Amino acid sequence: EIVMTQSPLSLTVTPGEPASISCRSSQSLLHSNGKIFFDWYVQKPGQSPQLLISLGSSRASGVPDRFSGTESGTDFTLKISRVEAEDVGVYYCMQGLQTPYTFGQGTKLEIK
Amino acid sequence: EVQLVQSGGGLVQPGGSLRLSCAASGFSFRSYWFHWVRQAPGEGPVWVSRVDNDGTTTDYADSVRGRFTISRDNARNTLYLQMNSLRAEDTALYYCGRDLAGVGAFWGPGSLVTVSS
Numbered sequence: 702e703i704v705m706t707q708s709p710l711s712l713t714v715t716p717g718e719p720a721s722i723s724c725r726s727s728q729s730l731l732h733s734n735g736k737i738f739f740d741w742y743v744q745k746p747g748q749s750p751q752l753l754i755s756l757g758s759s760r761a762s763g764v765p766d767r768f769s770g771t772e773s774g775t776d777f778t779l780k781i782s783r784v785e786a787e788d789v790g791v792y793y794c795m796q797g798l799q800t801p802y803t804f805g806q807g808t809k810l811e812i813k
Numbered sequence: 814e815v816q817l818v819q820s821g822g823g824l825v826q827p828g829g830s831l832r833l834s835c836a837a838s839g840f841s842f843r844s845y846w847f848h849w850v851r852q853a854p855g856e857g858p859v860w861v862s863r864v865d866n867d868g869t870t871t872d873y874a875d876s877v878r879g880r881f882t883i884s885r886d887n888a889r890n891t892l893y894l895q896m897n898s899l900r901a902e903d904t905a906l907y908y909c910g911r912d913l914a915g916v917g918a919f920w921g922p923g924s925l926v927t928v929s930s
Contacts, residue, residue: 738914740913749908755915793858797915798914800874802863802913807857
């Protein structure tokens with residue numbers, strides 16, 4: 702089973718300031734088809750998870766461009782260039798390369 | 814508009830059974846793989862099962878294999894999860910999800926399953 706390790710587990714950010722969340726996978730998520738099966742999700746209070754970034758760095762439809770995802774080998778980073786109040790929630794990384802799909806522990810983002 | 818409408822959750826005694834449903838609309842249901850993911854109160858999501866486009870290939874988490882069965886009816890645009898021999902540790906909010914590892918990922922609102930005597 703691929704293990705996903707996120708950090709930090711909690712983050713408090715002032716509106717307008719940047720934020721960064723890291724995730725490391727225990728093995729490469731590169732498929733033989735050249736795609737990287739790694740996603741970032743956000744779960745806002747009382748809602749189901751919503752896709753932010755897919756395939757390592759592709760922003761999902763409707764996601765503001767202040768969200769970006771990068772990857773370097775087995776290290777992945779989600780960056781929010783300027784945090785807004787609506788960004789509060791728990792952010793999860795997920796690998797979909799092989800079953801069982803696995804999630805990181807989650808990073809709780811709060812606004813200062 | 815893409816919609817996943819879930820039903821079938823509830824309270825069941827240990828050892829009992831439930832069937833969850835997930836009705837899709839607003840897109841070509843048969844074009845996607847589908848998944849079930851569960852989330853216990855205060856915990857992160859945990860993947861449960863997946864099924865391919867035509868229902869012939871299925872995968873399960875070790876914790877549910879042999880007790881849960883995923884299936885789909887492409888004529889009714891509906892995904893199912895039959896859950897048997899339920900245990901207290903199966904208590905969770907169960908989400909159906911479309912194409913979880915792809916650009917079309919979309920989750921349903923969840924169905925609460927509570928296993929308790």
